[in-house]
Amino acid sequence: MKAIVYRQYGSPDVLKYEEIEKPTAGDDEILIKVHAASVNPLDYHFMRGTPFAVRLFSGLRKPKITRLGRDVSGIVETVGKKVTQFKPGDAVYGTCRGAFAKYACTSETAVVIKPNNVTFEQAAAVPIAAFTALQALRDKGQIQHGQNVLINGAAGGVGTFAVQMAKSFGAHVTGVCSTRNMEMVRSIGADNVIDYTKVNFTKTGQRYDMIFDCYANQSLLAYRRALKENG
Ligand SMILES: NC(=O)c1ccc[n+]([C@@H]2O[C@H](COP(=O)([O-])OP(=O)(O)OC[C@H]3O[C@@H](n4cnc5c(N)ncnc54)[C@H](OP(=O)(O)O)[C@@H]3O)[C@@H](O)[C@H]2O)c1
Missing domain, CATH: 3.90.180.10 (Medium-chain alcohol dehydrogenases, catalytic domain)
Known part of the structure; x- marks a missing residue:
């Protein structure tokens, strides 16, 4: 073969x-x-x-x-x-x-x-990308209905599953992606979309219950700044 x-x-x-x-x-x-x-x-x-x-x-x-x-x-x-x-x-x-x-x-x-x-x-x-998103959100993150969840890298293989899963868990979802993918990320369920080419999500003053980072380009201090106290 x-x-x-x-x-x-x-x-x-x-x-x-x-x-x-x-x-x-x-x-x-x-x-x-x-x-x-x-x-x-x-x-x-x-x-x-x-x-x-x-x-x-x-x-x-x-x-x-x-x-x-x-x-x-x-x-x-x-x-x-x-x-x-x-x-x-x-x-x-x-x-x-x-x-x-x-x-x-x-x-x-x-x-x-x-x-x-x-x-x-x-x-x-589906398999590996979806498992990764599910393990992160449900198993590690213990996502809850009504939480404010940010997904960095929302347009990628893992991120697109993460946006849809977080929505299905009842979270309010913010997706971070490039300009060209904003409509797509909105179309799969994100409530808010941030264009990383224009805005650094860690500097907006908005704080989240959970950040699922599929790109990992921020410092731990920056993530802390964008997370709620118990996030
Ligand atoms: N895929 C898997 O099965 C899998 C499994 C386990 C772990 N992982 C790990 O998870 C991570 C993501 O994998 P993936 O498959 O989702 O990769 P991917 O499909 O290549 O997606 C990565 C995304 O990162 C976004 N991105 C690029 N620069 C960015 C920035 N400055 N800020 C925010 N987002 C940015 C891109 O968005 P734009 O296209 O909008 O620029 C792209 O859609 C990787 O580290 C990978 O090793 C993946």
């Missing part, structure tokens, strides 16, 4: 489109025929081998796992003998190792059934 592989860390030039052996699902795995995959900063970090800490997982001198791509959607081709939740022909989406390929294996716990009204491309864009 065809796959994107890499055998050394570096710029996108290290990526090669090659013929490699088709993987086989382990006992608790499924083999997915990939219909769509999405690219995350994670893939970039694994490709570059930076920050250096990623090499603790991916290999110190060169990548141990030569395939890239985490977010995936596709059709289940085969299932391992211990798999109980899926059968061949199911449309699924979730995470795997090696989504940039014709086929990818993953644990049955790493995917869910794809709703019929969501395309494969839409589904593949």
Whole structure:
């Protein structure tokens, strides 16, 4: 099968489109025929081998796992003998190792059934970015109905999920993005939008219950200034 592989860390030039052996699902795995995959900063970090800490997982001198791509959607081709939740022909989406390929294996716990009204491309864009937003807002931030929440980097992969999730938790949402993305951020539910090319959100005098920063370009002191006392 065809796959994107890499055998050394570096710029996108290290990526090669090659013929490699088709993987086989382990006992608790499924083999997915990939219909769509999405690219995350994670893939970039694994490709570059930076920050250096990623090499603790991916290999110190060169990548141990030569395939890239985490977010995936596709059709289940085969299932391992211990798999109980899926059968061949199911449309699924979730995470795997090696989504940039014709086929990818993953644990049955790493995917869910794809709703019929969501395309494969839409589904593949969800997993890691949406998990990140959900973990930050709900698990770490313990977001509450009625809170004033600011999302810096609101137009990005994580930020666009964060705006929509924060709204669905009943927060009053301020999104920070560039001029060209203001309408888009408003359209996905932000109550206020701040253009970072014109306004520094930490200097407006407005204070928030929570700041979810997907860009992290301010000092801790500046965040403190923009947070309420118990924020
Ligand atoms: N995507 C994931 O699955 C994932 C998972 C875990 C962690 N992360 C981390 O989360 C962070 C965001 O990832 P992402 O995927 O959302 O990245 P992204 O899609 O590249 O989005 C980054 C956003 O930052 C905005 N931005 C640029 N300069 C800014 C500034 N000065 N002030 C405020 N916003 C600015 C950009 O907005 P404009 O386009 O409007 O300029 C852009 O939309 C990264 O550090 C990434 O490593 C991502």
